[in-house]
Amino acid sequence: xxxxxxxxxxxxxxxxxxxxxxxxxxxxxxxxxxxxxxxxxxxxxxxxxxxxxxxxxxxxxxxxxxxxxxxxxxxxxxxxxxxxxxxxxxxxxxxxxxxxxxxxxxxxxxxxxxxxxxxxxxxxxxxxxxxxxxxxxxxxxxxxxxxxxxxxxxxxxxxxxxxxxxxxxxxxxxxxxxxxxxxxxxxxxxxxxxxxxxxxxxxxxxxxxxxxxxxxxxxxxxxxxxxxxxxxxxxxxxxxxxxxxxxxxxxxxxxxxxxxxxxxxxxx
Ligand code: MLT
Numbered sequence: 001x002x003x004x005x006x007x008x009x010x011x012x013x014x015x016x017x018x019x020x021x022x023x024x025x026x027x028x029x030x031x032x033x034x035x036x037x038x039x040x041x042x043x044x045x046x047x048x049x050x051x052x053x054x055x056x057x058x059x060x061x062x063x064x065x066x067x068x069x070x071x072x073x074x075x076x077x078x079x080x081x082x083x084x085x086x087x088x089x090x091x092x093x094x095x096x097x098x099x100x101x102x103x104x105x106x107x108x109x110x111x112x113x114x115x116x117x118x119x120x121x122x123x124x125x126x127x128x129x130x131x132x133x134x135x136x137x138x139x140x141x142x143x144x145x146x147x148x149x150x151x152x153x154x155x156x157x158x159x160x161x162x163x164x165x166x167x168x169x170x171x172x173x174x175x176x177x178x179x180x181x182x183x184x185x186x187x188x189x190x191x192x193x194x195x196x197x198x199x200x201x202x203x204x205x206x207x208x209x210x211x212x213x214x215x216x217x218x219x220x221x222x223x224x225x226x227x228x229x230x231x232x233x234x235x236x237x238x239x240x241x242x243x244x245x246x247x248x249x250x251x252x253x254x255x256x257x258x259x260x261x262x263x264x265x266x267x268x
Contacts, residue, residue, distance in 0.1 A: 006080055013062060015061040016035065025090050027052075027092050029059065033179075036175070045258055052084065074104040089111055090266065095119050155217050160241045206233075208231040210224055212237065214239060
């Protein structure tokens with residue numbers, strides 16, 4: 001895979017990995033992660049499709065933007081795609097990456113043949129969720145990034161996986177701690193401020209794949225299922241004994257499901 005750095009119109013750098021040729025499958029990671037989140041899924045998809053896998057601005061090696069919003073994140077992905085002359089793609093976004101995907105589908109639907117929401121939702125935060133995020137921001141601002149990350153990461157995994165693979169949870173914690181406190185705060189504010197985009201599911205008339213973990217504490221089964229009927233074409237995949245992190249908990253199945261969906265979108 002090639003590692004590429006691009007300077008966007010704001011003067012900030014965005015970094016991404018690329019393999020193969022278009023039409024591309026674009027993989028967007030969630031919070032507080034970087035593009036290495038997809039490492040275990042890549043071997044199952046790179047033979048069939050070209051891949052573009054960015055570090056979202058503020059994560060991994062990409063610079064944090066001055067005013068981060070879901071729209072500005074989507075805009076920087078658009079600049080990257082323009083640079084690659086990739087005007088026809090399928091996008092898969094994990095959790096926060098799915099919120100960026102929804103903003104992208106809202107603003108730039110002409111680039112998309114379809115998109116996958118991997119443990120994600122088109123809804124806005126509830127008031128309760130916003131309050132939890134504000135408390136987390138206050139903790140991080142007081143220097144509490146480490147307890148915040150150590151508290152949040154284990155909760156992302158299903159019970160079986162957590163018990164069977166404590167070393168992977170530790171690795172994920174160490175990886176998440178690489179994100180700066182400033183980026184974490186900025187991403188949390190941008191999640192608090194994102195609008196409901198359920199209308200985009202039906203208005204854009206694009207196929208949508210729903211990857212749902214039965215033990216997901218962040219996007220519960222019912223929340224994802226309720227929305228899955230709103231798009232014109234749905235692929236719904238429910239994973240047993242899986243939390244919020246199928247790219248680590250069930251990478252082979254996820255690779256197979258993304259392959260099936262991408263093939264469908266590109267051939268329709
Ligand atoms: C993520 O995995 O991106 C986050 O858990 C999303 C969220 O907190 O809503």
